[in-house]
Amino acid sequence: MLSIKKMYKLLLEEFSYQNWWPVFEEKSERPVYRYRKKLTELQMQEICIGAILTQNTAWQNVVKALQNLRRANKLSFKKIARSNVQEIARLIKPSGYYNQKAARLKKFAEFVLKNFGSLQKMFSLPLEQLRALLISLHGIGKETADNILLYAAFKKSFVVDAYTLRIFERIGYGKLSYEQAKGLVEQELKDLRELQEFHALLVRFAQNYCLRRNPRCGECFLKKYCKFANTLA
Numbered sequence: 377m378l379s380i381k382k383m384y385k386l387l388l389e390e391f392s393y394q395n396w397w398p399v400f401e402e403k404s405e406r407p408v409y410r411y412r413k414k415l416t417e418l419q420m421q422e423i424c425i426g427a428i429l430t431q432n433t434a435w436q437n438v439v440k441a442l443q444n445l446r447r448a449n450k451l452s453f454k455k456i457a458r459s460n461v462q463e464i465a466r467l468i469k470p471s472g473y474y475n476q477k478a479a480r481l482k483k484f485a486e487f488v489l490k491n492f493g494s495l496q497k498m499f500s501l502p503l504e505q506l507r508a509l510l511i512s513l514h515g516i517g518k519e520t521a522d523n524i525l526l527y528a529a530f531k532k533s534f535v536v537d538a539y540t541l542r543i544f545e546r547i548g549y550g551k552l553s554y555e556q557a558k559g560l561v562e563q564e565l566k567d568l569r570e571l572q573e574f575h576a577l578l579v580r581f582a583q584n585y586c587l588r589r590n591p592r593c594g595e596c597f598l599k600k601y602c603k604f605a606n607t608l609a
């Protein structure tokens with residue numbers, strides 16, 4: 377069976393570093409992918425906003441919504457908390473489910489500001505406590521919580537998504553639950569950057585090779601390790 381460590385190594389060799397999570401830079405038109413060892417409070421907030429906006433939609437739609445928020449000078453918790461939901465909804469329309477997401481953004485921003493004053497303060501909570509708190513909030517599921525933890529809070533909490541579960545199942549790990557897949561990865565990858573990269577690499581791999589319908593097994597560099605491909609042969 378292909379180990380997680382080896383899978384990570386092969387994906388990294390193929391695609392190199394993905395440098396998630398992208399954030400705007402002073403003069404950039406779009407969020408910029410760059411490895412950052414530290415984030416500012418506003419960058420952390422932007423990542424949380426992006427993590428909520430990316431629920432059930434493609435990243436290119438999120439970028440349009442983020443651009444709208446930025447142009448309207450609303451890309452911060454303070455500005456979102458002070459705006460009404462309809463105003464936010466109008467700006468984030470490209471990301472879909474905009475009424476729901478606008479309410480989620482506003483509630484999340486208000487919660488953080490009211491209870492902690494800043495994300496930096498909130499992120500000083502121990503990982504398990506912080507994860508439980510995030511998941512308890514309105515509209516924050518496990519995947520969104522782990523995106524926030526891994527990419528905004530720099531906590532070692534691996535993000536599982538439908539791509540991860542599909543790839544692991546096809547490789548031969550069987551049908552795993554969210555927590556099983558997360559545990560499997562965290563047992564083998566101990567470094568923050570490895571966890572950040574592995575999730576991003578799995579997304580890239582799923583979109584380029586391990587497609588839901590018609591996976592490109594013939595050209596896939598993981599083919600010789602893959603149970604699904606070997607049952608086809």
Ligand code: SF4
Pocket residue numbers: 543546547585586587591592593594596597598599602603604605
């Ligand atoms: S061989 Fe096919 S099913 Fe297996 S990992 Fe590659 S693309 Fe996915």
